[in-house]
Amino acid sequence: MNDREIPLLSLDEVAFSAGPQRLPLAESVSAVQNFIGRSDNWIIEGCYAKIIEPILTHCETLVFLNPGVKTCIEHCHERPWEPEKFASAAEQKQNLDNLINWVSEYETRSDEYGLHQHRRLFDSFAGRKLEFTDLVPDAAQQIVAAYL
Numbered sequence: 001m002n003d004r005e006i007p008l009l010s011l012d013e014v015a016f017s018a019g020p021q022r023l024p025l026a027e028s029v030s031a032v033q034n035f036i037g038r039s040d041n042w043i044i045e046g047c048y049a050k051i052i053e054p055i056l057t058h059c060e061t062l063v064f065l066n067p068g069v070k071t072c073i074e075h076c077h078e079r080p081w082e083p084e085k086f087a088s089a090a091e092q093k094q095n096l097d098n099l100i101n102w103v104s105e106y107e108t109r110s111d112e113y114g115l116h117q118h119r120r121l122f123d124s125f126a127g128r129k130l131e132f133t134d135l136v137p138d139a140a141q142q143i144v145a146a147y148l
Helices: 025-037 049-058 069-078 089-094 096-104 115-124 139-147
Strands: 008-010 043-045 061-065 128-132
Touching: 025 043, 025 049, 049 115, 061 115, 061 139, 069 096, 089 096
Parallel strands: 008 043, 061 128
Antiparallel strands: none
């Protein structure tokens, strides 16, 4: 494994202000552009097609984690507390049904969070791309080691 630290950006950090209100798209895209301008190598994770599309020209490798709705719902149940999103683990647990309902619509959604838009971006990407439809232990570490 490569010993270098690779900057990581979760798109949740640039998609929302404090609370559930989405930031203007241009502001989110600008924040991502600033992030990628600070390093030759970086990792961005998130399901925001409208934020990702404008920066794809800066991307060398696109990884599509697509393990299926059933697996994603299982992961919802296993998620540790996310203090950057919820004031308490209890608050996060109260939101679990909403999250599961949202995830269960993934394959039929037409918005930027759905399979249709993710597939469109992935299929149109001309660079190196990988799609994982099964869980692979340490996949992220393997990808980073292979490409750096």
